[in-house]
Amino acid sequence: MATLVAGPSSSREKKVLVRRSQQDRSQQIRHVVQWLFVALNAWIGLEFLLWVRYFDHGETGIYVPRPPGVEGWLPIAGLMNTKYFFLTGRVPAVHPAAMYLFLGFVLMSLLLKKAFCSWLCPIGTVSESLWKLGRFILGRSFRPPKWLDVALRSLKYLLLSLFALVIGSMSAEALAGFMSTPYGMIADVKMLNFFRNVGLTAAMVIALLVLLSMLIQNSWCRYLCPYGALLGLISLLSPVKIRRDAEACIACGKCARACPAHLPVDRLVQIRSVECSACMACVASCPADNALQFALPPRQATAPSRRWYRRVVGPLALTGVLAYIFFAIVLWARVTNHWQTNIPRAVYSRLVPHANQVSHPGL
Numbered sequence: 001m002a003t004l005v006a007g008p009s010s011s012r013e014k015k016v017l018v019r020r021s022q023q024d025r026s027q028q029i030r031h032v033v034q035w036l037f038v039a040l041n042a043w044i045g046l047e048f049l050l051w052v053r054y055f056d057h058g059e060t061g062i063y064v065p066r067p068p069g070v071e072g073w074l075p076i077a078g079l080m081n082t083k084y085f086f087l088t089g090r091v092p093a094v095h096p097a098a099m100y101l102f103l104g105f106v107l108m109s110l111l112l113k114k115a116f117c118s119w120l121c122p123i124g125t126v127s128e129s130l131w132k133l134g135r136f137i138l139g140r141s142f143r144p145p146k147w148l149d150v151a152l153r154s155l156k157y158l159l160l161s162l163f164a165l166v167i168g169s170m171s172a173e174a175l176a177g178f179m180s181t182p183y184g185m186i187a188d189v190k191m192l193n194f195f196r197n198v199g200l201t202a203a204m205v206i207a208l209l210v211l212l213s214m215l216i217q218n219s220w221c222r223y224l225c226p227y228g229a230l231l232g233l234i235s236l237l238s239p240v241k242i243r244r245d246a247e248a249c250i251a252c253g254k255c256a257r258a259c260p261a262h263l264p265v266d267r268l269v270q271i272r273s274v275e276c277s278a279c280m281a282c283v284a285s286c287p288a289d290n291a292l293q294f295a296l297p298p299r300q301a302t303a304p305s306r307r308w309y310r311r312v313v314g315p316l317a318l319t320g321v322l323a324y325i326f327f328a329i330v331l332w333a334r335v336t337n338h339w340q341t342n343i344p345r346a347v348y349s350r351l352v353p354h355a356n357q358v359s360h361p362g363l
Contacts (some may be wrong), residue, residue: 026280027284033322034124035125038122041069044069045070048192049192050064051063052192058353068097068341069101071101072097075098079163079167080178081096081099084172087171091338094343096340096341106231106234107329108325110234110238111321112238112240112318113235113241114274118279127219127220130210130214133214141216142216144216156223156224156225156228182351186358197356218260232274236272236274240278240294240313241270242280242283243298244268248289248291254285255285256282258284258285259281260279260281261275278294278318280315294314296310296313298311
């Protein structure tokens with residue numbers, strides 16, 4: 001699932017190191033952005049919990065409006081609603097925010113590789129924290145042999161294919177019909193209740209995933225996340241990539257060792273892999289000036305110099321583009337009155353307290 005472009009020279013001779021003139025702060029900036037987005041999701045989750053508890057307790061206590069942002073945790077609903085929108089040209093009435101957020105994250109990947117995964121995704125942030133914790137405790141991370149790693153990476157594409165097959169076979173009427181069922185209307189409540197009332201089997205699976213995340217770097221993202229698989233495929237179209245200048249590179253190999261996706265950054269001119277999440281860890285580890293950058297395709301200057309200039313996308317620029325897309329999508333949905341799910345309160349009063357008894361219409 002990766003296309004890697006080899007450099008023009010395989011020479012590994014020692015070169016004089018021209019150190020970078022400025023300290024790289026991409027990882028500090030990325031971590032701030034990551035935890036700000038975690039905090040935003042925690043706030044949305046708290047609001048949603050209070051909203052659900054209000055109906056669970058017979059509509060007593062303080063009423064907190066339902067936060068539409070919770071629909072960002074419904075990627076399947078987002079994919080279904082996106083297909084419905086392209087088939088009909090109409091924004092779906094149920095979980096429209098899921099569609100807008102899904103399209104926003106897709107646009108981010110189209111422009112900036114899988115930056116959503118390494119800069120915004122709360123699960124990606126937790127996964128990264130877990131493997132760092134595991135490395136701190138054990139002194140290392142474990143890496144499966146190549147044949148097993150390749151086989152495991154195929155699992156997320158298998159899961160993506162199953163979802164795509166099911167949703168791809170549904171007509172616009174079937175999609176709208178599903179969303180208008182009790183299950184579709186309170187899919188977000190069902191998701192919350194899964195974690196509120198987690199059973200023994202589910203708890204064991206979650207514990208196993210946490211353990212694997214501590215032992216193997218980004219195991220969930222690398223092997224099991226179908227959302228990441230989709231964004232990775234879309235990211236192949238991104239014009240911005242990690243690009244290496246073979247002349248400036250001193251062949252120290254630090255970039256390859258820093259890459260969480262285990263890509264051979266030190267042997268490539270540009271990284272086209274679906275596994276690259278634009279985390280810039282490789283760029284941050286590079287000691288040589290202008291040897292490694294996250295950049296657009298180089299542009300040739302006018303004659304007579306005929307030099308090539310890279311159009312670099314720095315961490316602040318990347319953060320700005322991500323923020324612009326996110327807030328523009330949310331603002332557009334609000335302005336067009338397509339952000340809130342317009343389900344009557346009486347319907348929520350009837351369904352939310354009995355969400356655990358609401359079954360999938362296909363079962």
